[in-house]
Amino acid sequence: MGTHPRGDARILDSRLPQKTLGQWIAENQDSLGPKVKEAFQGRLPFLFKVLSVDTALSIQAHPDKALAEKLHRQAPQHYPDANHKPEMAIALTPFQGLCGFRPVEEILTFLAKVPEFLFLIGDDAAAQLRQSLGQGPRVVGAALQSCFSRLMRSEKAAVARQLSLLVGRLSQQGAAGSLEDACGELLLQLHRQYPGDVGCFAIYFLNPLTLQPGEAMFLEANVPHAYLRGDCVECMACSDNTVRAGLTPKFLDVPTLCAMLSYTPGPGRDRLFAPTQSAQDPCLALFDPPVPDFTVMKVEVPGSVEEYQLLALDSASILLVVQGMATASTPSAPEVIPLRKGSVLFISARESVSLRLAAEGLLLFRACCLL
The missing domain is CATH 1.10.441.10 (Phosphomannose Isomerase, domain 2)
Structure with missing residues (x-):
């Protein structure tokens, strides 16, 4: 969910002339919000994913910006952009991984x-x-x-x-x-x-770590890791740069990985990243990592609530429904939008969205950029 050239999200509303989110944002720059538009040159700065891991994913790390630019110049076929790729995984089910040196x-x-x-x-x-x-x-x-x-x-x-x-x-x-x-x-x-x-x-060499649902780990540049099993929501900077060295049939770049890694040993629990509970909204928790590119909001609304107002943000955001059903209404939409498990909604900066819930409650994750 995002606008990276390798995975530009498709727009389902056939009434719009643009077919992808990237095309729509290019023609509706104010949707990003003024700070995001200026800081990220008119581009959505994050990617939002759901991973369901059955077979282990590769031993890998992601470069910082300086290394990403160098790798992209040297081997664009393997490193398709010049951006860094810090990322955060939030568990939906017990989620097993390897993270950082023991x-x-x-x-x-x-x-x-x-x-x-x-x-x-x-x-x-x-x-x-x-x-x-x-x-x-x-x-x-x-x-x-x-x-x-x-x-x-x-x-x-x-x-x-x-x-x-x-x-x-x-x-x-x-x-x-x-x-x-x-x-x-x-x-x-x-x-x-x-x-x-x-x-x-x-x-x-690497710490085994099992996240319970709602727990998260943040992976800055140069941290070795591998996802082994389970389901998670993942958010990252808008990049597809991955340096791999094992557990994969894909391109391996062992010299680069060995040279770039952060060789800082420590216990796996140090990689856990705790959310901040909103003081104003008991339904809202923020996973706000120490990078400007993205923040993830977890919104968990109980079934006793009939209507819930999403925060109007100064940033564009992407909303993902993980559990429950609702209808969304906003002044920019001509009719209410039905939401169910798996629904994805792009929300422009400063857009007000109201949700009317079904009886069972609602679990949402919302990626944004809080500068």
């Missing part, structure tokens, strides 16, 4: 317990990581980069051999009911989906 102590534990992992990293890089404990962040980051790069640059044959040994051992443990931890189960799951893929070993 604390070094956890990685060292896996190096001690998983000989196949140690084989690919190498004793020298593992020793460097062990010796970095208690040192400053620069020393720790350099040691972590050395280990991660060693893994991701391993020869395919060596990766396949070590994975085969590890999968065989874990499968035997599982059959005997002695599988030690959830990491073993996760590795077997990823190997079934991507047999022989080096990304399977990334679980020993």
Whole structure:
């Protein structure tokens, strides 16, 4: 849901001459709001998505603006725009992912317990990581980069051999009911989906994180991550730039990924991003990350409310209905608009929208740009 050239949203109202949202905004610039129009050169600055993940998505990160511009110049076929891509995922169901580097102590534990992992990293890089404990962040980051790069640059044959040994051992443990931890189960799951893929070993570097419905994680530039399973609402800057290095048949750019990552270890809970509850509206919570491109509002209206007035914003916004039914009315629409699960509504800046609810209540997410 947005205006990126690779996925410009279609307009369903056949009475309008424009067929896509991008075309309509280009001819109705005031719909963005004056601040957004000026700050983002007349373009909608965000993309809004719903992801339903069954098979794990790639080990990846997104570039900052400077790197995005460089990658777009060098390889536009792989990096189709010059924008950064910070993003936020808000869980709709229990949502599993990998996010950011684990604390070094956890990685060292896996190096001690998983000989196949140690084989690919190498004793020298593992020793460097062990010796970095208690040192400053620069020393720790350099040691972590050395280990991660060693893994991701391993020869395919060596990766396949070590994975085969590890999968065989874990499968035997599982059959005997002695599988030690959830990491073993996760590795077997990823190997079934991507047999022989080096990304399977990334679980020993990256934090596993399960978001419960309504919880969120924010991913700034250069943070390694992968989405594993579940449903979420995702909002991001208007970009399609992704640097991948595993768990995918798509283009891999291992040198760029290893060079760009933020090698800052820490617990997975540090990636949780809490909303701010509105003091004026008990139905409204704001997920407002530290980037200008987007904010997401969660609107949860109980069934006891018959009519609900959406805030008129100084920004264009996109409204998504996740649960419930309602009719929307606004001075700019000639008739009421029926809304149900899956309905998507573009709302111009400063536009007033009133919702009349059905009995079961309503759950909405609304992406906007609050400058």
